[in-house]
Amino acid sequence: MAEVQTVRQAPAEFIEAAGKTYLADLESAIGGLKGVDVSQLYGPQFVAGPGALQTQAEQLATGLGGYQPYLQAAQAATGPTAYQQYMSPYQQDVIGATLQEYDIQAQKGLPALQAQAIQAGAFGQGRGQVAEAEYQAASDRNRAALQAQLLQQGFGQAQQLAAQQFGQQMNLAQLAPSLVGSQIAGLSALGSQQQAQTQAGLTAQQQLAQAQALEEQQRLSQLGAGITSLIAGYPAQTQTQMTPSPSGLATGLGAASTLAGIYRLYKGPYG
Numbered sequence: 001m002a003e004v005q006t007v008r009q010a011p012a013e014f015i016e017a018a019g020k021t022y023l024a025d026l027e028s029a030i031g032g033l034k035g036v037d038v039s040q041l042y043g044p045q046f047v048a049g050p051g052a053l054q055t056q057a058e059q060l061a062t063g064l065g066g067y068q069p070y071l072q073a074a075q076a077a078t079g080p081t082a083y084q085q086y087m088s089p090y091q092q093d094v095i096g097a098t099l100q101e102y103d104i105q106a107q108k109g110l111p112a113l114q115a116q117a118i119q120a121g122a123f124g125q126g127r128g129q130v131a132e133a134e135y136q137a138a139s140d141r142n143r144a145a146l147q148a149q150l151l152q153q154g155f156g157q158a159q160q161l162a163a164q165q166f167g168q169q170m171n172l173a174q175l176a177p178s179l180v181g182s183q184i185a186g187l188s189a190l191g192s193q194q195q196a197q198t199q200a201g202l203t204a205q206q207q208l209a210q211a212q213a214l215e216e217q218q219r220l221s222q223l224g225a226g227i228t229s230l231i232a233g234y235p236a237q238t239q240t241q242m243t244p245s246p247s248g249l250a251t252g253l254g255a256a257s258t259l260a261g262i263y264r265l266y267k268g269p270y271g
Contacts (some may be wrong), residue, residue, distance in 0.1 A: 025220055043215055048204040054191030063180040067173040073137035073170035083158035086165070091154045095147060102146055106139040 050058075076082065088094075110132065211218075 022220065022224060041206065042211050046202045048195050048202055051191050051194045051198065053187045053194060057184045057187035057191060060180055060187070064177045064184075064185060066176045070169045070173035070176060074166045074173065077162045077166040077169065082162045083155060086158040088157070088160035089118065091150075093152075095150045098150060099143060099147060102143055106143070109135065109139075188210050
């Protein structure tokens with residue numbers, strides 16, 4: 001029968017034993033992963049939400065529209081009749097007292113005019129009456145001009161006050177949301193810092209939970225890497241096995257053939 005040889009490349013015995021143990025442990029570890037609740041390793045519980053400062057900033061955002069009352073007040077200070085609410089309540093009293101004093105002073109000028117007419121011999125005559133009429137007309141014109149001047153002065157002051165009120169309210173309308181915006185920005189910045197700190201703590205907790213859940217797999221991974229390096233350092237050994245084993249008849253025939261060959265060599269080519 002023909003001789004068949006089976007050759008197998010096998011690592012060192014201690015490496016092969018370690019590999020078998022490693023595969024058994026790895027299979028057990030992988031089976032243990034099936035019982036791990038992934039939601040405990042990854043989930044919203046490890047995401048930091050907005051803090052109290054950020055919530056307060058969101059609530060203050062409604063105050064950005066606080067400029068509306070100031071705009072309404074500024075609008076009330078415009079228009080053709082807006083000055084009326086800024087007229088001095090004592091203006092008529094001031095005008096009345098001023099005109100009264102003017103009339104008194106104007107009347108004081110009549111005796112001097114009459115005295116001049118007497119000296120000129122025209123008292124009670126046409127020239128004297130004309131002079132008095134002209135004096136009174138001039139006095140009335142001056143009185144009306146004084147009254148108009150006082151009214152114009154009061155109107156100008158009221159207009160100025162209305163314009164001043166408009167400017168103040170517009171400044172407040174711009175200032176109000178600016179102040180609220182600055183407050184919101186400050187609270188948001190502090191809230192973001194707190195959120196980042198909270199997130200760092202949650203991330204550390206998540207990493208710890210993952211490390212605890214995957215601790216066995218990580219150890220086996222390191223062990224597998226070590227076994228791989230050992231295989232490179234200890235090349236495989238060659239094992240040879242005879243298949244099938246020779247029978248007694250085959251052994252006897254082989255021996256007879258060997259003896260016949262030796263006999264032929266001994267006799268030589270000439271017998």
